[in-house]
Amino acid sequence: MQHNKTYIYTYSHHEDEYDLCRLEMRALFQFDTDMNYLKSNLEVDPSRSPYIQDRLEVLYESNSIEDMQELVKDLLVTADSYKVVCLNTMNLGSTGKIHHPERRKIEREIGLCIDGEPELDRPDVVYGLILLENRWYFGKHTKSESVWRQHKHKPKSYSTALSTRVARSVVNIAVPAIENVKVIDPCCGIGTVVVEALSMGVNIVGRDISPLVCVGARENLTFFELDGKITKGPISEVQEHYDVAIIDMPYNIYSHVSPEEEYDIIYQARRIADRVVFITVDTIDHLLERAGFTIVDRGIAKKQQFERQVIVCK
Structure with a gap:
């Protein structure tokens, strides 16, 4: 389904699956990339693909965590509870992996600026945060189910x-x-x-x-x-x-x-x-x-x- 929204998809696959994954990318998104992520205005259920890990529906983007903290203060959380996850669990293109302690710190910094009820175990909505090429993106996160x-x-x-x-x-x-x-x-x-x-x-x-x-x-x-x-x-x-x-x-x-x-x-x-x-x-x-x-x-x-x-x- 096409929207004027931006979606970011992260990918993970074995090296033997590189070619088939790119063929699937071209079918689903009409283009491919040699990166392990892509941006598109097409909404695809991430659980359809055996290679997609995450989908982020982008709500805000900024050049720094400090700017993002200001932006998320305007977020209207309609769900009863939420949590924030940082998606930089692996190298994404030229952006290096952010290690676990730093990801937790970033999640807390952003989460504390959101007006709502945080819930780490069973939240009603999950927000994702991702750093790509020195730019931060925040939005609704959907995890792929295998x-x-x-x-x-x-x-x-x-x-x-x-x-x-x-x-x-x-x-x-x-x-x-x-x-x-x-x-x-x-x-x-x-x-x-x-x-x-x-x-x-x-x-x-x-x-x-x-x-x-x-x-x-x-x-x-x-x-x-x-x-x-x-x-x-x-x-x-x-x-x-x-x-x-x-x-x-x-x-x-x-x-x-x-x-x-x-x-x-x-x-x-x-x-x-x-x-x-x-x-x-x-x-x-x-x-x-x-x-x-x-x-x-x-x-x-x-x-x-x-x-x-x-x-x-x-």
């Missing part, structure tokens, strides 16, 4: 399935804005992508050619109390049209496909969806071009020596 972590412990899983973290990022890349968007995962396997999408409120259906896999995917949805539909059958039998399809191309010994079958999946995807995100171990650019797709963005999902390509197509 929802995807809970989904690691599903009753049915495959060793070759996408990790819940990668699956969540792929959903954001495929469906940056979820309102009024119809999505399908027509080769859904055990339902890793479907689980992440449904937990974000995405309107998605899953499908797989294997009846056993469909049973497992339904079991996973039930386990997480998610209301979703998994149907059985090949992608060629899909009649409905979708805004987006997400396809993790079959590649392991249990779901070996010939080049002709691989092309047919891509061709059918072109038929049933306006926009498709493919996850593939093999290079499929020539097949995408043959099917009439245009590649609009791409990235690499790495896990040590193993790499998957994530390709956004229209």
Whole structure:
């Protein structure tokens, strides 16, 4: 959702996730940065991303703590209680980490200037304070919740399935804005992508050619109390049209496909969806071009020596 407000997002990820994180940034915010924070006027739920740590809705900015103390005196706290947290818990761009004792001191200095009832343990509202490039920013703080972590412990899983973290990022890349968007995962396997999408409120259906896999995917949805539909059958039998399809191309010994079958999946995807995100171990650019797709963005999902390509197509 776009506002005339400014939001600051802080990021944290493993070095292997750099490329996929930037692909997700471009999808959610229309630009990326090599910094581990970004500013945008777009409001994104930080819990959607496996990489976002914090979101700060900026209310005041200043060049010094003393100036900020004066500014927050005008803050109208409508909640019963509040607390202030300093978000400089790591290096942010060229701004060094502020160590714990100094952060506590800054939080107290700002908190004492706010007209309200401070509550450290269970506040009704949390305000954040962050120093970036010698400038202070203060505002409403939202901490990301790692929802995807809970989904690691599903009753049915495959060793070759996408990790819940990668699956969540792929959903954001495929469906940056979820309102009024119809999505399908027509080769859904055990339902890793479907689980992440449904937990974000995405309107998605899953499908797989294997009846056993469909049973497992339904079991996973039930386990997480998610209301979703998994149907059985090949992608060629899909009649409905979708805004987006997400396809993790079959590649392991249990779901070996010939080049002709691989092309047919891509061709059918072109038929049933306006926009498709493919996850593939093999290079499929020539097949995408043959099917009439245009590649609009791409990235690499790495896990040590193993790499998957994530390709956004229209």
